[in-house]
Amino acid sequence: MKASDLMVKALEAEGVEYIFGIPGEENLDLLESLRDSSIKLILTRHEQGAGFMAATYGRLTGKVGVCLSTLGPGATNLVTPAAYAQLGAMPILMITGQKPIKTSKQGRFQVIDVVDMMRPLTKYTTQVVSGDRIPSVVREAFRLASEERPGATHIELPEDIAAEETKAPLLSPSAVRRPIAEYKAINAAVDMIEKAKSPVLLIGAGANRKLTAKMLGQFVEKTGIPFITTQMGKGVIDESHQKFMGNTALSSGDFVHRAIKRADLIINVGHDVVEKPPFFMEVGGQQVMHINFETAAVDPVYFPQLEVVGDIANSIWQIKEAVQPQDHWKLDFYDDVHQAYFEHRCAAEKDDRFPILPERLVKEVRDAMPKDGIVTLDNGIYKIWFARNYPAYYPNTLLLDNALATMGAGLPSAMAAKLVHPDKPVITVCGDGGFMMNSQEVETAVRLNLHIIIIILRDDAYGMIKWKQSNMGFNNYGLDYNNPDFVKYVESYGGMGHRIKAANELSPLIKQCLKEKTVHLIDVPVDYSLNDETLNKKIRELSAKL
Known part of the structure; x- marks a missing residue:
């Protein structure tokens, strides 16, 4: 069979359900092989979004998430997701294309050493140099990605290798039992x-x-x-x-x-x-x-x-x-x-000021969500408040990144969570800065008919860095920006947009959005001005009395 067909069969043998990504010219044989496969291709709008989705799939299932890109710029866009999965212990396989390696008619056009680039970011990276090597390369990539400590692996499949004929048999996954303590x-x-x-x-x-x-x-x-x-x-x-x-x-x-x-x-x-x-x-x-x-x-x-x-x-x-x-x-x-922590948390949750305070925001989201609902976070100062104040009743129901701590992962993570758990409510909470880094994936979510809620915390600035800038005695400079009308923005993709004007509007609105099965975006103005008082001063004063 064609080597690309063997590659797909090897992925099917590993139980792959989805491949997230953006194919390029060098992936066309693989794309054709996927066309009649049991594996569903999830076409994204940016390779970074595909990588975050694959990593979150791995995080939630324990199985290896798979993403795809072309060579050159497509492959470099997977660098951040590679680091995200590797530091966060999420099993992922990245497949990238490459120009023909036996003959070349375009010199070095778009060609970089992707394998060498991925080496410090992965547990395993290799170029397939023969179709006969595909079964062992795929098996090794999956084995290493999923064994403790889980992480990222990478396979480069050149265009001419994907097109060649091979008779190599598949390798079955081996049964593995982890060693136990003596x-x-x-x-x-x-x-x-x-x-x-x-x-x-x-x-x-x-x-x-x-x-x-x-x-x-x-x-x-x-x-x-x-x-x-x-x-x-x-x-x-x-x-x-x-x-x-x-x-x-x-x-x-x-x-x-x-x-x-x-x-x-x-x-x-x-x-x-x-x-x-x-x-x-x-x-x-x-x-x-x-x-x-x-x-x-x-x-x-x-x-x-x-x-x-x-x-x-x-x-x-x-x-x-x-x-x-x-x-x-x-x-x-x-x-x-336990009692002091609980009392302080409850007191802060009652503040009615608007723009909304982070503690009140966390309370409103928790009240609106069922116990097994999934909340994904992008990266920003609100992550501290959710980690501290949002009670999680089941594993992996509050997905945050405290490893690479990258911006831009919140929305793709929510999309993957909804694919894995279509029966559970899914909300992503993003700062305006982090959301805009992968906001184009709203189109992907709408196209896939995913019922998710996006809560945008809008302060028109890179708020966490601005807060630290102030705390460290620097002048206010270089961190403010303008935002689009987020309601119109999501509606332009076919979703539904909402905006709150009081803190007590948020919980009822979330509950309403949970009933209407589409992509919802809620624009929530947020006030971080009291972070220093509530995070640094008040908590230390109260805890010192214990």
Whole structure:
């Protein structure tokens, strides 16, 4: 068969449902092979949007998301999604085209070394030099993309290789079982937990996988040990739980940091070095237990005394089965932290000022969404408020990026979430700056008949950088801009546009939009002027009283 046909069959054998992307001249054989395939091509308006969609598909399903581009400028547009998936531990395969490699009639036109470009951003990158190599190359790309720690892989398929004939057989995916922690490590972990006086459970990005949530929930129920999450660990355990103390959204000084500082043992599950450190270790200070798929990367502020290395869910299960709650544990302080955090959050949510304050915005979105609804975030200062104030009741129901923290990913992530979960409500919250970086994908969403709600937080500036500019003593310069009429903008694509004029209009409007199945955009003027007071001053003052 033709090599491009074999490529598609290899992708089908891996269970690929969608390929997101923009084909070019060098992909035409592959495009023709896809035409009669079970795989659905999702044509996007920019390669970056395709990459973000593929990465989010991988994040939500655990399977490898696939995206496609042509050579040269198409491939370079996948650099940011590659970094997004690699840092965020999202399994993705990028397929790019290339000019013929056996003969060339156009010199170096549009030709760059894409494989070399992708090398520092991926777990695996290669050029297919023979159709016979396709089965093994595809199998290896999928294996590496999905195994712990998940990430990005890349295959370059040159035009002439795609067109050649091959008789190579497909390779079936192999059955893999992750290694589990040895019993000595489990026994040491149980002993360390039982001897501690004030243990705390910290849930990181690596714990946000299948089965891990169930085991961690059982661990908390049996032991009564309170838990905290990082931004990308949100929702692993239901955050309405009485033992939830909050999220490490701020750098320091929040209620959760008081709890972490008081602990004599931090049970650190799924720690991912790409996230901002939720605590700093000191020699002679509190003990830290590292439970993860892989060993700890030691640096001056992270050097755990015990490492339990293996499948996280299994490790937690083994520890949970053996550990016994102890009478000498002192956990009452953590109940005070939970109560103080909850009371402060509720007080801030009642503010009626308009333009809307971020705390009120988060409350209105949470009230309007069902427990299993999915909210995706772009990148901006509102991300801190959602991470901190938005209770997540299930894993992967608040999708934010605390790894690359790139702008422009919010809308494509929502689109992928809706494809994966067509039965669940999906909202994306974007700053006006981040939205405009991939706003053209509104057309893709309308074309695919996706029922999503886009909430634009409009302050007519790169608000987060402007806030930091002010805090660092710089003059107000270079960060203000003009916006289009967002209501007319979305309507020009065939969606529906809305604008609120009071804070209490938002929740009813969201509920209305959830009933009307189309792409909705809500223009929400936002006021970040009190961020310094509410983030830096008030929280520190209140938490210091604990």
